[in-house]
Amino acid sequence: MNESSLKYVGKTLPIHDALGKVSGKLRYTGDLKLDGMLYAKLLFSPLPHAKILSIDASAALEMPGVVGVFTHENTPKTSYNSQVWFEGQQKMAYEDERIFTDTVRYVGDKVAAVLAVDEGTARQALKLIKVDYEELPFELDPEKTFALEGMLHPVPEPFFNKEIKCGRPEEVFAQADLVAEDRIETPKVHHAALEPHVCLAFPDHNGKITVLSPCQIIYAVRLNVAKVLGLPFNKVRVIKTPMGGSFGGKQEVLLEPLCAYLAMTTGRPVKVELERKDCIVSTRTRTKVIGYVKTAADREGKILARDFRVIADTGAYTSNGAALVAAMGKKLFRLYRVEHQRYLGMAVHTNTSVAGAARGYGTPQIMAISEINLDHMAGKLGLDPLEFRLKNLVQVNDPDLSGGPSLGDARIIECAQEGAKAFAWYEKRRRPQSTGRFRRGVGMACCTHGNGYFGAFQDFVTMTLRMLEDGSMILLSGLHELGCGTITSIKQIVAEVLDINPERIEMPEGDTETSPYDIGSQASRVMHVCGGGALKLAETVKEFFLAQAALILECAQDDVVMCEEMVWSRRDPDRKYPYGEIASQAQRRNQTEIIVTETYRATDNPGSYGANFAEVEVDTLTGLVNVSEVVAAFDVGRAINPGFVEGQIYGGIQMGLGMALTEDLDIDPLTGIVRGDSLANYHIVNAPDMPPVRVLLIEKGENNGPYGAKSIGEIAACAIAPAVVNAVNHALGTRLKVLPLTPSRIVSGLKKKEG
Numbered sequence: 048m049n050e051s052s053l054k055y056v057g058k059t060l061p062i063h064d065a066l067g068k069v070s071g072k073l074r075y076t077g078d079l080k081l082d083g084m085l086y087a088k089l090l091f092s093p094l095p096h097a098k099i100l101s102i103d104a105s106a107a108l109e110m111p112g113v114v115g116v117f118t119h120e121n122t123p124k125t126s127y128n129s130q131v132w133f134e135g136q137q138k139m140a141y142e143d144e145r146i147f148t149d150t151v152r153y154v155g156d157k158v159a160a161v162l163a164v165d166e167g168t169a170r171q172a173l174k175l176i177k178v179d180y181e182e183l184p185f186e187l188d189p190e191k192t193f194a195l196e197g198m199l200h201p202v203p204e205p206f207f208n209k210e211i212k213c214g215r216p217e218e219v220f221a222q223a224d225l226v227a228e229d230r231i232e233t234p235k236v237h238h239a240a241l242e243p244h245v246c247l248a249f250p251d252h253n254g255k256i257t258v259l260s261p262c263q264i265i266y267a268v269r270l271n272v273a274k275v276l277g278l279p280f281n282k283v284r285v286i287k288t289p290m291g292g293s294f295g296g297k298q299e300v301l302l303e304p305l306c307a308y309l310a311m312t313t314g315r316p317v318k319v320e321l322e323r324k325d326c327i328v329s330t331r332t333r334t335k336v337i338g339y340v341k342t343a344a345d346r347e348g349k350i351l352a353r354d355f356r357v358i359a360d361t362g363a364y365t366s367n368g369a370a371l372v373a374a375m376g377k378k379l380f381r382l383y384r385v386e387h388q389r390y391l392g393m394a395v396h397t398n399t400s401v402a403g404a405a406r407g408y409g410t411p412q413i414m415a416i417s418e419i420n421l422d423h424m425a426g427k428l429g430l431d432p433l434e435f436r437l438k439n440l441v442q443v444n445d446p447d448l449s450g451g452p453s454l455g456d457a458r459i460i461e462c463a464q465e466g467a468k469a470f471a472w473y474e475k476r477r478r479p480q481s482t483g484r485f486r487r488g489v490g491m492a493c494c495t496h497g498n499g500y501f502g503a504f505q506d507f508v509t510m511t512l513r514m515l516e517d518g519s520m521i522l523l524s525g526l527h528e529l530g531c532g533t534i535t536s537i538k539q540i541v542a543e544v545l546d547i548n549p550e551r552i553e554m555p556e557g558d559t560e561t562s563p564y565d566i567g568s569q570a571s572r573v574m575h576v577c578g579g580g581a582l583k584l585a586e587t588v589k590e591f592f593l594a595q596a597a598l599i600l601e602c603a604q605d606d607v608v609m610c611e612e613m614v615w616s617r618r619d620p621d622r623k624y625p626y627g628e629i630a631s632q633a634q635r636r637n638q639t640e641i642i643v644t645e646t647y648r649a650t651d652n653p654g655s656y657g658a659n660f661a662e663v664e665v666d667t668l669t670g671l672v673n674v675s676e677v678v679a680a681f682d683v684g685r686a687i688n689p690g691f692v693e694g695q696i697y698g699g700i701q702m703g704l705g706m707a708l709t710e711d712l713d714i715d716p717l718t719g720i721v722r723g724d725s726l727a728n729y730h731i732v733n734a735p736d737m738p739p740v741r742v743l744l745i746e747k748g749e750n751n752g753p754y755g756a757k758s759i760g761e762i763a764a765c766a767i768a769p770a771v772v773n774a775v776n777h778a779l780g781t782r783l784k785v786l787p788l789t790p791s792r793i794v795s796g797l798k799k800k801e802g
Contacts (some may be wrong), residue, residue: 053543053754054542054543054545054546055549055688056540056543056685056687057538057685057686057687057752057754058539058688058689059688059689059690059691060539060549060688060690061533061535062073062530062532062534062535062691063528063534063535063538063554064289064455064528064534072511073289073586074289075242075245075246075261075288075289075290075291075448075745076242076245076247076259076260076261076288076289076318076648077242077243077318077320078247079247079259079288079318081247081249081316082098082316083315083316083472084247084249084315084316084317084318085114085154085162085164085309085313085316085317085318086162086163086164086165086166086316086317086318086320087159087160087161087162087305087306087309087314087318087319088160088161088163088166088169088170088172088173089157089158089159089173089319089321089329089346090157090158090159090160090161090173090176090178091154091155091156091157091325092151092153092154092155092156092157092158092180093154093720094151094154094180094182094633095151095152095153095154095185095187095219095398095399095557095718095719096150096151096152096153096182096183096184096185096199096398096719097150097151097181097182097183098150098180098181098183099119099148099149099150099151099158099178099179100179100180100181101178101179102118102120102158102159102176102178102179103176103177103178103179104116104118104159104175104176104179104591106175106176106177107161107172107173107175107176108490110163110168110171110172111168112164112165112168112727113161113162113163113168113169113172114162114163114164114313115162115309115312115313116159116161116162116172116176117146117147117158117159117160117162117305117308117309118147118159118160119145119147119148119149120147120159121628122145122146122147122278122305122308123145123146123275123276123308123439124145125145125275125277126142126143126144126145126364126399127142127144127145127274127275127300127304128140128141128142128143128144128365129144129271129299129300129301129364129366129403130298130299130300130366130367130370130403131267131270131271131300131675132264132266132267132270132566132567132569133270133501133504133505133566134270135264139369140171140203140365140369140475141200141206141369142365143200143364143365144364144702146275146304146305146308147159147160148496150183151180152199152363152364152396152398153362153363153398153399153400153401153719154328154400154718154719154720154721155205155325155328155329155337155400155721156329156363157305157329158178159173159176159178160305160309160319161173161176161316162309162313162317166320166670169361169729171572181460183728184198185398185426185719186198186397186398187397187398187399187714187716187719188397188716189335189337189358189359189360189395189397190337191397192204192205192395192396192397193205199396200365200396204274204395204396205358205368205393205394205395205633206365206368206394206395206396207368207369207372207393207394208370208390208391208392208393209369209373209376209390209392209393210389210391210392211376211377211379211380211389211390211449212388212389212390212449212647213380213385213386213387213388213448213449214386214387214388214448214756215387216352216353216354216387216388216389216802217389218387219343219351219352219387220341220343220352220354221753223343223351223352224343225343225344225346225414225424225427225428226341226342226343227341227342227344227420227423227424227427228339228340228341228420229338229339229340229341229416229419229420229423229782229784229785230337230338230339231337231338231340231415231416231419231784231785231786232335232336232337232784232785232786233333233334233335233336233338233411233412233415233416233706233768233786234333234334234335234339234706234710234711234712234786234787235334235335235360235362235399235400235402235711235712235714236332236333236405236705236706236710236711236712236722237296237326237327237332237333237712237729238292238293238294238295238296238330238331238332238333238405238730239292239294239709239726239729240291240292240293240296240297241291241292241352242261242290242291242292243320243321243322243323243326243690244296244297244301244302244320244321244325244326244330245261245318245319245320245321245323246258246259246260246302246303246318246319246320247258247259247260247288247304247306247308247316247317247318247319248303248306248307248309248310248311248316248317249310249315249316249317250310250311250314250656254278254282255281255282255283255284255796256272256278256282256283256307256310256311257284257285257286258272258283258284258285258286258303258306258307259286259288260285260286260287260288260297260302260303261287261288261289261290261291261293261297262285262287262297262298262300262303262396262527263293263295263297263298263404263525263527263529263567263568264298264566264567264568264569265285265286265287265484265525265527265557265558265559265562265567266285266525266559266564266565266566266567266757267298267299267300267567268285268300268303269283269284269285269559271300271303271304272285272300272303272304272307275304275308275394276304276307276311277306280475280559283307283514283559283747284481284558284559284560285303285557285559286556286557286558286559287527287528287556287557287558289528289583290527290528290529290530291530292529292530293529293530294405294406294702295331295333295403295405295406295408296326296330296331296366296402296403296404296405297619298403298404298567298569299366299367299403299404299570301330301331302319302321305319306318306319312338314336316755317335323725323726324724324725327723327724327725327729328400328712328721328722328724329400330401330403331366331401331402331403331404331405332362332400332401332403332405332712333401333402333405333411333412333706334359334360334361334371334402334403334405334409334412335356335359335360335370335399336357336358336359336360336375336409336412336413336416336680337355337360337692338355338356338358338412338413338416339355339356339357339798340353340354340355340356340416340417340420341353341354341420342420342421342423342424345425346428347438348425348428348430348434348435348438348439349438349439350383350384350385350424350439350574351385351387352385352386352387352388353379353383353385353387353388353389353417354388354389355376355379355388355389355390355391355413355417355434356391356393357372357375357376357390357391357392357393357413357416358393358394358395359371359372359375359392359393359394359395359402359409360395360397360399360402361394361395361396361397361401361402362396362399362400362401362402363395363396363397363399363401363626364396364401365396365402366401366402366403367402367404368394368395368402369394371394371402371408371409372393372394372409373392373393373467373503374408374409374410375390375392375412375413376390376413376449377447377449377451377497377503378409378410378413378414378495378496378497379413379417380448380449380451381441381447381449381451381454381495381654382414382417382440382441382459382493382494382495382654382656382778383436383439383440383441384439384441384442384445385439385448386448388448398719399712399714399719400712400714400721401462404569406699406702406760406761406764407496407761407762407764407765408569408761410494410495410496410705410761410762410765411706411765411768412764413766414492414493414765414768414769415492415706415768415769415772415786416771417769418492418493418494418766418769418770419769419772419773419776419784420774421435421436422490422773422777423782431473431476431751432490432491432773433463433467433472433476433491434442434702436463436491436493437460437463437464440459440460440463440493441454441457441459441654442457442460443455443456443457443458444456444457445457451502451652452501452502452503452651452652452653453651453653453665454653454654454686455518455651455653455654455749455750455757456653456682456748456749456750457495457653457654457656457682458656458682458745458747459493459495459654459656459657459658459682460682461682461745461747462493462656462657462658462680462681462682462743462745463491463493463658463680464679464710465743465745466491466579466658466659466660466678466679466680466743467491467658467660469678469741469743470489470491470660470662470676470678470679470741472489472491472660475489475662476489476777480543480778480780483666484666484667484668485665485666485667486664486667486778486779487662487664487665487675487778488662488663488664488665488774488775488776488777488778488779489660489661489662489663489774489777490660490661490663490769490770490773490774490775490776490777491658491659491660491661491770491772491773492658492659492766492767492769492770492771492773493654493656493657493658493766494656494657494658494659494762494765494766495654495656495657495762495765496571496655496758496761496762496765497570497571497652497654497655497758498571498572498575498576498651498652498653498654498655498749498752498757498758499570499571499572499576499649500566500570500572500574500652501576501649501650501651501652502652504566504725505568506570506572506576506648506649506775507566507576507580507646507647507648507649508524508525508563508565508576508577508580508646508647509524509525509564509580509644509645509646509647510522510523510524510563510566510577510580510581510584510643510644510645510647511523511524511561511563511584511642511643511644511645512541512584512585512588512643512645512668513640513641513642514588514592514626514627514630514641515630516626516627516631516634516644517627517630518547518551518612518625518626518627518628518630518632519551519552519553519627520541520545520547520551520552520553521552521553521554521555522537522538522541522552522553522554522581523554523555523561523562524537524554524557524562524563524565524577524580525557525559525562525563525564525565525567526554526556526557526565526568526577527556527557527568528556528567528574529760531691531694531695531760532688532691532694533568533574533577534556535549535688535691536574536687536688536691537554537577537578537581538552538554539687540578540581540582540585540687540754541581541582541584541585541751543585543754544582544585544586544588544589545585545588545589545592545609546609546610546611546612547612547626548612551612563644565577566626571655571758571759571760571762572649572758573758573759574650574687574752574756574757574758574759575649575653575684575749575751575752575753575756575757575758576647578687578752578753578756579647579649579751579752580645580646580647582648582753582754583647584643584645585644587643587645588641588643588683589609591641591643592626592629592641593607593609594607595629595639595641596609596614596624596629596631596635598636598637599624599629599632599633599636599637600614600615600616600619600622600624602616602617602618602619606618607792608620609626612625612626613626614626614628614629614727620692629641650751651750651751653749653751653752653757655681655682655683655684655759655762656681656682656745656762657679657680657681657682657757657762657763657765657766657772658680658766659677659678659679659680659700659703659766659767660676660677660678660679660770661674661676661677661738661767661770661771661773661774662674662675662676662677662774663675663771663774663775663778664778665775665778665779665793667779667797669790669794670789670790670791670792670793670794670797671790672708672771672775672788672793673738674704674708674738674771675738675739676738676741677700677738677739677741677767677770678741678743679696679699679700679739679740679741679742679743679763679766680742680743680745681696681742681743681744681745681759681762681763682745682747682757683744683745683746683756683757683758683759684746684747684748684749684755684756684757685746685748685749685752685753685754685755685756685757686744686746686756686759687753687754687756689744690735692742692744692759693734693742693744695759695760695763696740696742696759696763697737697740697742698763698764699761699762699763699764699765699767700737700740700763700764701731701732701737702764703764703766703767703768703771704732704736704737704738704768704771705730705731705732705764706764706786706787707767707771707772707786707787707788708732708771708787708788708789709730709731709732709787709789710723710729710730710731710787711723711787711789712724712729713728713731714731722769722790768786771788772784772786772788775788775793776782779793779796779797779800780800781793781796781797781800783796
């Protein structure tokens with residue numbers, strides 16, 4: 048379809064709930080208060096590994112306003128895995144978590160909950176609980192857990208191994224004379240959503256529990272709550288509430304089983320809301336990853352072979368460790384044309400905060416490992432890092448050499464070329480290097496990410512679209528709005544097909560009692576897969592509407608014209624009806640309703656692609672880094688809402704800058720205590736620190752995407768960290784490889800280089 052013929056797709060419309068947010072009328076879960084509601088506050092472990100010998104809650108229970116104290120002794124002992132999101136997946140996931148444990152495995156593990164009539168009382172009562180611990184040996188280093196079989200859980204370490212391989216890399220390395228090897232480390236990172244983790248649950252008179260949660264997968268919440276409480280699915284209702292940020296942190300089921308159990312046990316509404324410190328220490332983090340990588344290339348710059356050995360630190364509980372290790376490996380085979388490559392990924396437990404889903408789901412880590420190593424190889428070859436990559440990047444419709452789905456309309460070469468031009472890469476790269484206190488450098492990196500689960504898991508979406516008697520519409524689905532514009536973008540797709548103002552389409556978020564089943568907002572599937580479902584549904588509704596209109600207008604269906612919410616026959620253009628009149632007459636005359644339910648199944652999983660360029664200035668005295676410019680070029684197929692796409696890229700750049708330079712839980716190696724346990728001690732990149740970011744959208748379309756659309760939300764955060772690291776190394780002539788590049792690491796690296 049010609050760009051100029053589109054009325055809503057490709058236009059920047061405001062997010063659907065913008066007015067409610069800026070006016071304060073939109074109510075988040077933490078704002079809700081129900082009659083008779085109780086408040087729960089949690090007690091967390093101060094030790095990295097210990098057996099709980101006894102818990103004395105008598106003083107807390109005597110405090111006025113305290114309703115109960117809950118521990119491992121009076122809560123279900125049912126084990127579950129917080130990342131399981133569909134029935135049957137339990138067989139593939141080690142279930143090692145409980146609501147409360149009798150053996151704490153990290154500083155921040157859940158020990159007890161106080162339930163009281165107000166938050167202040169619950170908070171004070173926590174201080175009265177006395178816990179007697181027997182301290183146990185602990186290990187924080189993921190590379191040392193290999194020798195500690197069964198220390199944390201009765202499973203060998205690593206508890207998961209995944210090998211992906213193509214060609215004969217061993218033979219190539221044995222003959223190669225030019226090899227670049229590196230050990231690269233990425234940190235545990237906090238999601239830092241503005242809204243803390245929160246949940247509210249209440250029972251009804253008939254044994255049903257309703258859970259209100261700002262989650263990413265309502266059906267995962269239902270699954271795990273039903274399992275822990277021993278309830279059938281139809282007795283657990285989960286409603287997605289407005290979300291104040293997630294970035295993967297609210298993808299897993301963390302507070303909901305506890306909150307639902309407390310509500311069911313007391314027969315009253317219960318709200319659990321964490322403090323910021325507890326969100327940082329006790330929920331989920333980006334997985335710490337250690338990667339050993341080597342690359343072989345010929346003298347002309349063709350990559351001959353690559354080998355990756357990657358260790359993922361999943362923390363104290365298994366969570367998504369296995370899935371993340373597999374996901375990291377798959378990405379490596381979808382960015383460069385490497386005929387001989389091996390990936391060996393391992394997941395291990397440590398006595399640290401639990402890792403889980405985080406924006407990019409392993410891609411930022413594996414791209415950092417890959418891209419920092421490629422700059423090392425480019426240096427050995429004496430090649431410009433961009434030119435080296437251009438010799439090896441994948442091209443349109445290349446196969447996935449690991450056996451996955453085709454890469455589709457892969458436009459990474461255009462991203463790299465157009466980004467380099469906008470950044471003035473060659474001019475900046477060739478300027479003389481400074482040797483003074485302040486040194487400038489430039490770096491770049493490429494990345495890829497997926498568009499759903501096709502090729503790995505089931506991926507389908509069911510939606511119902513209904514036209515009401517006044518022509519307005521209701522779109523029912525199981526979708527979740529995370530603040531990135533999902534609801535508005537989906538409405539734009541439907542509006543484009545039916546030529547209706549998007550504001551005339553109401554689209555409530557997911558509710559397990561009224562919404563069709565959906566696997567949630569994950570895997571960068573929403574725009575490509577769910578958007579494809581919305582397009583198919585709207586087209587089906589259009590055909591049905593035209594058929595009904597033809598009966599009412601007494602003409603052939605091909606003669607019916609739909610335009611700007613009016614309908615008429617080409618043979619009688621003066622006799623026009625609004626959409627609503629057709630819907631109303633369809634009910635009265637044809638005894639039917641304009642309503643269609645459609646299931647759309649993914650048929651592909653193309654790659655989204657990006658190239659980021661960064662310029663930095665490094666103060667060699669203090670080790671401080673100022674990122675002065677970023678150019679971010681992304682292959683998005685087509686931007687349904689360009690403003691939303693650009694917003695995702697700005698946010699992704701901000702997160703990646705933090706990963707590169709400042710963000711780390713910083714766990715004390717002697718005590719296991721998280722030192723970055725507050726926003727004062729955990730350093731995210733704030734607005735004043737953001738560099739100018741120029742966004743370039745490469746919009747060449749994708750065959751099966753709605754109007755050609757592909758994902759952007761996760762890939763936006765996947766290339767900037769290695770681009771910045773490469774820029775710092777270019778400025779200093781170093782090969783720093785442990786993220787984040789804190790001032791102390793930079794100064795230490797310089798001293799080693801110059802010493």
